[in-house]
Amino acid sequence: xxxxxxxxxxxxxxxxxxxxxxxxxxxxxxxxxxxxxxxxxxxxxxxxxxxxxxxxxxxxxxxxxxxxxxxxxxxxxxxxxxxxxxxxxxxxxxxxxxxxxxxxxxxxxxxxxxxxxxxxxxxxxxxxxxxxxxxxxxxxxxxxxxxxxxxxxxxxxxxxxxxxxxxxxxxxxxxxxxxxxxxxxxxxxxxxxxxxxxxxxxxxxxxxxxxxxxxxxxxxxxxxxxxxxxxxxxxxxxxxxxxxxxxxxxxxxxxxxxxxxxxxxxxxxxxxxxxxxxxxxxxxxxxxxxxxxxxxxxxxxxxxxxxxxxxxxxxxxxxxxxxxxxxxxxxxxxxxxxxxxxxxxxxxxxxxxxxxxxxxxxxxxxxxxxxxxxxxxxxxxxxxxxxxxxxxxxxxxxxxxxxxxxxx
Amino acid sequence: xxxxxxxxxxxxxxxxxxxxxxxxxxxxxxxxxxxxxxxxxxxxxxxxxxxxxxxxxxxxxxxxxxxxxxxxxxxxxxxxxxxxxxxxxxxxxxxxxxxxxxxxxxxxxxxxxxxxxxxxxxxxxxxxxxxxxxxxxxxxxxxxxxxxxxxxxxxxxxxxxxxxxxxxxxxxxxxxxxxxxxxxxxxxxxxxxxxxxxxxxxxxxxxxxxxxxxxxxxxxxxxxxxxxxxxxxxxxxxxxxxxxxxxxxxxxxxxxxxxxxxxxxxxxxxxxxxxxxxxxxxxxxxxxxxxxxxxxxxxxxxxxxxxxxxxxxxxxxxxxxxxxxxxxxxxxxxxxxxxxxxxxxxxxxxxxxxxxxxxxxxxxxxxxxxxxxxxxxxxxxxxxxxxxxxxxxxxxxxxxxxxxxxxxxxxxxxxxxxxxxxxxxxxxxxxxxxxxxxxxxxxxxxxxxxxxxxxxxxxxxxxxxxxxxxxxxxxxxxx
Numbered sequence: 045x046x047x048x049x050x051x052x053x054x055x056x057x058x059x060x061x062x063x064x065x066x067x068x069x070x071x072x073x074x075x076x077x078x079x080x081x082x083x084x085x086x087x088x089x090x091x092x093x094x095x096x097x098x099x100x101x102x103x104x105x106x107x108x109x110x111x112x113x114x115x116x117x118x119x120x121x122x123x124x125x126x127x128x129x130x131x132x133x134x135x136x137x138x139x140x141x142x143x144x145x146x147x148x149x150x151x152x153x154x155x156x157x158x159x160x161x162x163x164x165x166x167x168x169x170x171x172x173x174x175x176x177x178x179x180x181x182x183x184x185x186x187x188x189x190x191x192x193x194x195x196x197x198x199x200x201x202x203x204x205x206x207x208x209x210x211x212x213x214x215x216x217x218x219x220x221x222x223x224x225x226x227x228x229x230x231x232x233x234x235x236x237x238x239x240x241x242x243x244x245x246x247x248x249x250x251x252x253x254x255x256x257x258x259x260x261x262x263x264x265x266x267x268x269x270x271x272x273x274x275x276x277x278x279x280x281x282x283x284x285x286x287x288x289x290x291x292x293x294x295x296x297x298x299x300x301x302x303x304x305x306x307x308x309x310x311x312x313x314x315x316x317x318x319x320x321x322x323x324x325x326x327x328x329x330x331x332x333x334x335x336x337x338x339x340x341x342x343x344x345x346x347x348x349x350x351x352x353x354x355x356x357x358x359x360x361x362x363x364x365x366x367x368x369x370x371x372x373x374x375x376x377x378x379x380x381x382x383x384x385x386x387x388x389x390x391x392x393x394x395x396x397x398x399x400x401x402x403x404x405x406x407x408x409x410x411x412x413x414x415x416x417x418x419x420x421x422x423x424x425x426x427x428x429x430x431x432x433x434x435x436x437x438x439x440x441x442x443x444x445x446x447x448x449x450x451x452x
Numbered sequence: 453x454x455x456x457x458x459x460x461x462x463x464x465x466x467x468x469x470x471x472x473x474x475x476x477x478x479x480x481x482x483x484x485x486x487x488x489x490x491x492x493x494x495x496x497x498x499x500x501x502x503x504x505x506x507x508x509x510x511x512x513x514x515x516x517x518x519x520x521x522x523x524x525x526x527x528x529x530x531x532x533x534x535x536x537x538x539x540x541x542x543x544x545x546x547x548x549x550x551x552x553x554x555x556x557x558x559x560x561x562x563x564x565x566x567x568x569x570x571x572x573x574x575x576x577x578x579x580x581x582x583x584x585x586x587x588x589x590x591x592x593x594x595x596x597x598x599x600x601x602x603x604x605x606x607x608x609x610x611x612x613x614x615x616x617x618x619x620x621x622x623x624x625x626x627x628x629x630x631x632x633x634x635x636x637x638x639x640x641x642x643x644x645x646x647x648x649x650x651x652x653x654x655x656x657x658x659x660x661x662x663x664x665x666x667x668x669x670x671x672x673x674x675x676x677x678x679x680x681x682x683x684x685x686x687x688x689x690x691x692x693x694x695x696x697x698x699x700x701x702x703x704x705x706x707x708x709x710x711x712x713x714x715x716x717x718x719x720x721x722x723x724x725x726x727x728x729x730x731x732x733x734x735x736x737x738x739x740x741x742x743x744x745x746x747x748x749x750x751x752x753x754x755x756x757x758x759x760x761x762x763x764x765x766x767x768x769x770x771x772x773x774x775x776x777x778x779x780x781x782x783x784x785x786x787x788x789x790x791x792x793x794x795x796x797x798x799x800x801x802x803x804x805x806x807x808x809x810x811x812x813x814x815x816x817x818x819x820x821x822x823x824x825x826x827x828x829x830x831x832x833x834x835x836x837x838x839x840x841x842x843x844x845x846x847x848x849x850x851x852x853x854x855x856x857x858x859x860x861x862x863x864x865x866x867x868x869x870x871x872x873x874x875x876x877x878x879x880x881x882x883x884x885x886x887x888x889x890x891x892x893x894x895x896x897x898x899x900x901x902x903x904x905x906x907x908x909x910x911x912x913x914x915x916x917x918x919x920x921x922x923x924x925x926x927x928x929x930x931x
Contacts, residue, residue: 051661058665076615085616092580093680095691097667098699100676107666126717145655146662148595148620149584150613234748234761241760241786289758292826293785305670306706312714318706319670338828394556401555408557 048132054142056132060112060123061158063307064215065270065300067093069104069153069188072210072265077186083147084154084187086210091153091188105156105190106146110134110171114160118217118228119311120275120304123160127309133162136175143179147187154188154210155179161194161230169197169205176208188265195232195239202239206246206262211297213268214239216290219283223276227313240294243267247295266297273327274320275304281347284330288341291334301327326351333357336389337382354444359385362422363443369434372424373404385443386419387412418443455485458536461628462604463488464528471540481544486536516546519553526568529604538564574602575609581685582613582624585653594621598649598688604628607640614638625649656690663691669702670709737850740769746847747820753843755821755836760785765816765851772930774814774857775799776848778866778899782831785822790815795901799863802900802916806923814855818862818870819844841869852890859885859930860892861923864899883922885929893929897922 048056069091076085093102111133112123122129143155157175161168172191179185191209193202205212214236218224221233243263250262269290271283278286287299303319330351333339337358344357352360362369362385371384373395381392394412398404403426406416413419421433421443433439456470467486474484524539542560546552555561584595595617599606606624610631613622617633624631625644632639677695686692737743747762756762763780766789783793791799803810818841824831836844848870852860862868868876871894872886881896888894898919906912 051658054658055661055665058662062666062668077618078615079618081619083617083620085612092576094580095663095689096677096681097663098674098677098695098702099668099671100673100680101668101671102680103663103666106662126715128715128718142658146659148617149586149653149655149659150582150597151659237760238788241788245783245786288826291829292831293758293760295829303671305668306709308709308712309715310709310712318710321671321673340826398555398557401551404557411557411559411562 050138053132053134056130057108057112057134060109061107063302063305064107064158065302066213066268067102067104067107067156071297072188075186080184080186082184082186084185086188094151104153105188106143106152107156110139110157110159111162112160113162116161116230119313120227120272122307122309129309136178139175140178144183156190158192165194165196166198166201169194169201173201173204180208193239195236199242202242203246207260209263211265211268212243212263215270217272218276219271219278219286220276244294267294268296268298268300270300270302272304273301273324275314279348280327280350281345283327284341284344285347287331288334299331322353326353326357330357338379359443363440366435369422370424370430371422374399374426384419384422386415453485454479454483455487458488461488462528464525467536471543475543481537481541484540516543517553520546523564523568526571527564529571529608530567531603532567535567571603571605575605577685578605578609579612581689583688583690584622585650587650596623596649598625598646600688601626606631610638660691660694664694664698667698669705672702674699740854743847743850750820752846753840755823755840759821761788762820763788763790763817764820765790765814767814768812769855771812771814771855771857773859773861773926774855775861775863776867776871777817777863779817779819779836780822781833790817794904798903799900802920802923805920806927808923808927814857816851818848818867820847836866838869841866845870858892859895859926861895861897861926863897868896895922895926
C-alpha cells in the first residue's frame with residue numbers, strides 16, 4: 045500500500061471523528077498570547093464557531109483522531125476493529141503542525157483530539173498527551189485543547205492530560221449499562237463511571253484554596269460526555285435519568301446527545317435507519333430545562349416515557365400543568381417566569397427589570413418575547429387575560445407547529 | 453431643522469458634543485437632522501442652521517447613565533442610518549425618565565438594543581470568519597485577511613486579534629478601515645478593496661478537506677447552517693465554495709449507506725478481553741480481593757445503578773478490630789475508598805487521638821454502594837433501607853469471615869443493623885459490648901457524621917470526646 049499523503053490522512057481521520065457531537069470551546073479560563081512565545085487565546089466564556097458544516101454543526105476545533113486503528117469492536121462505531129474502513133495514523137508532529145497552521149489562519153479555536161485504541165489504553169493515552177504537551181510546552185500554544193480520556197488509562201496520564209487540556213471527556217456511549225455490554229464488548233460501564241469520578245476529584249482538588257502546595261491545574265473547562273441516542277431501546281426518560289445522575293455525580297458541563305447515525309461499514313447488529321434528529325433535538329431541549337431552567341427530570345417525564353416530538357418539552361409540560369397558569373408577568377417570581385412557554389432566561393430577566401418601571405402590557409411583551417402567540421395563553425398582563433384560552437381543548441393543536449420541525 | 457455634520461460614520465465623540473449642546477438648547481429630537489461628512493445623506497431642504505462640531509462646549513453639564521454609554525458605543529457602529537437620531541431621542545427622554553434604559557419593553561430602548569445586538573453579532577462573526585492568508589516579505593512571514601463585516605466593527609474587534617496573535621504580524625483589510633499589527637503596535641489605515649489582499653493560501657486545500665470530511669451527510673440541516681453562517685459571509689470563506697456540492701450529494705450518500713448490506717470483516721479479528729470484572733457469583737468469596745471484585749459488580753440490590761462504584765473495605769487483612777460504617781458518601785463513591793470524605797477525616801482524627809493505628813484495622817461499610825438522591829445537581833445522602841443493608845450483609849459477612857476480627861465496632865444504626873442483624877438504638881446500646889454468635893464482640897457507637905451534624909460547639913466537643921473513649925475501649929477490648 046502506498047503511503048498516505050497528509051491530506052489523505054486528514055480526510056480519513058476527520059471523517060472518523062465526526063460522530064462525536066461535541067465541538068465546544070467554551071467555559072475555560074481567560075488567557076491570551078501576550079507576553080508569550082506562541083499564539084492563542086480563550087476568553088473564559090462562550091467559544092467561537094469558525095464555520096458551520098451543512099449538517100448545522102459548529103466547527104470550532106480541529107476535531108480529529110490520532111489514529112482510527114482500533115482494537116475494540118463497538119458495533120455503533122465506524123472505526124471498530126471489524127470494520128473495513130480505510131485506516132490512517134498521524135504522527136504527533138503532524139497533528140501539532142496542522143493545529144498551529146489552522147489556528148494561525150483563524151480557522152479554529154484549537155484542537156479536539158481523540159483516538160482509536162492502539163496496543164493498549166496507556167499507550168494510546170500517552171500518544172494523545174504527547175501532542176498536547178508539544179503544543180503547550182514546545183510551542184506555548186494558548187488556544188483551546190479538548191482531550192478524550194481513555195477510561196482505562198492510568199491516573200498519572202489522566203492527570204497530565206488535565207494539565208494541558210481545557211476540557212476532557214469520557215464518553216458514556218450508551219444510556220444503558222447492558223447495551224454497552226452487548227454493543228461494545230471491550231468497554232466497561234463501571235470503569236467509565238470510575239474514570240469520570242476520578243476526573244471530578246482532580247477538578248475539585250485543583251479548585252481547592254491552596255494550603256501548602258497548590259495541586260496542579262486540571263481541565264478548567266471541566267468534563268463532558270456523549271451518549272448515542274437510538275442505538276438501543278432506552279426511553280427518553282431513561283436517557284435523561286442517566287444524564288441527571290451524571291450531572292450530579294461528576295459535575296459534567298455537558299452531556300451531548302448524538303442521534304445514532306447510519307455509518308458506512310455498518311455492523312449487522314444495528315438498525316440502518318436515518319438518525320432520529322427530532323428526538324435528539326428534544327433531548328437537548330429537555331437537558332437545557334434541567335440545567336438552566338430549574339426543572340427536575342421527573343417533572344419533564346417519567347422514566348419509561350418518551351418526549352413529545354411535536355411540541356417542545358417546556359410547552360408539553362405547561363400543557364399538562366394548566367392549573368399553574370396563567371402567570372401574571374407583573375408579579376410572578378423569576379422561577380415561575382422561566383417556566384412560561386415562550387419566555388427564555390433573557391426574557392424573564394427583562395421582564396423583572398422592566399416591571400420595576402411600569403406595568404407590562406401585551407405590546408411590551410411582544411418586544412420581549414419572540415413568540416407572543418405561544419406566550420399569550422399562559423400569561424396575564426396589564427391589558428391582557430387569556431380567559432378560557434388557557435384551558436381550551438384546542439390549545440395544543442393551536443400551538444403545534446404547522447409542520448413538525450423535523451430538522452430544527 | 454438643525455443639522456449636525458459628524459466627521460465620520462462612527463463619530464461618537466462628535467455626536468456626544470453636538471448632542472450636549474442641542475439638549476442644553478432644548479432642541480427636540482424631531483428638529484435635528486444627523487449627517488455624516490461625505491455620507492451623501494444630506495438632502496433635507498428646510499435647513500435653518502447647522503450645529504458646529506468642534507466648537508467649545510457651551511452646554512450645561514449633565515451625566516447620563518453608564519448603561520446608555522455602553523449601548524451607544526456599540527449602536528454607533530451599526531450601519532443603520534437611524535442610529536444618531538435614535539441615540540439623541542433616548543438622550544432627550546433620559547432627562548425625564550432617568551431609568552429608561554432598564555425598560556427593554558420600551559420601543560426606543562428595544563430598538564437601540566437591537567442595533568447594539570446586531571453589532572455584537574457582527575463583531576462575533578468577524579472573530580469567527582476572518583481567514584488569514586500567509587505572505588512573505590523581507591521581514592519573514594506575515595498574515596493578511598480580507599473581510600467584509602456586517603457592521604463597522606473592525607476597529608473595535610482588532611484588540612481581540614492582537615491578544616490572540618500577539619507574536620504574529622497581521623493585517624485585516626476591510627472596506628471601512630484596515631487593521632495592522634506588527635507584534636508591537638496596532639495601526640489603522642483607510643478602507644481598502646479585495647484586490648489588495650492575497651488570493652490564496654497553501655493550507656486552504658487542507659482546510660477544505662477537513663470541512664468536507666467533518667460534515668455528516670446523514671444529518672443535513674442547511675437552515676441551521678445558514679442561520680449561523682449567513683450567505684453574506686460566504687464569498688470570503690474558502691470552505692464555503694464546497695457547500696452546494698456537499699448539500700447536493702448528501703441525500704444520495706445517505707441512501708447508499710442505508711441501502712448497503714451490513715459489513716463483514718475482511719480479516720479475522722482476535723477478541724480483546726473486557727476490562728471490567730467477571731459477572732456476579734453465588735459462591736462465597738475466598739479472599740478479600742475477591743470481595744472487592746465482587747462488590748464492584750454487585751447487583752444484589754438496585755443501588756449500583758446510580759453509583760460510581762461499589763466501595764469495598766480496606767486495611768489490615770488480619771486485623772484484630774473491624775470498623776463498620778454505614779455506606780460510602782459522595783467522596784468515597786468517586787474515589788472508591790471508604791472513609792475519605794469529611795466524616796472519614798473526622799474518624800481519622802478520632803482514631804489518632806484514641807491511639808489506634810489506622811493501618812492495623814479493617815475499615816468497611818454495612819452497604820457498599822452510595823445511596824443518595826438528587827437535589828438540583830447535588831447528591832444528597834440518603835439512609836439505606838433495611839432491605840439494602842440485608843442484601844449487602846453477604847459482603848459484610850464475607851469480610852468478617854476472612855478478616856476474623858476479635859472486635860467489630862459498628863458506627864451508627866445502619867452499621868449496627870448490618871453487624872447484629874436487628875435494629876438497635878445507638879443511644880441505648882452505646883458503650884456495652886455485645887457478644888455475637890461467632891464469638892466476636894460488637895461495640896456500638898455513633899457514626900462520625902453524627903458529630904459533623906451537631907451545631908452546638910460544646911455538644912460537638914463532648915460527643916467527640918465520648919467517641920474517642922469508645923474507640924479506645926474497643927481497641928483495648930481487642931488487645
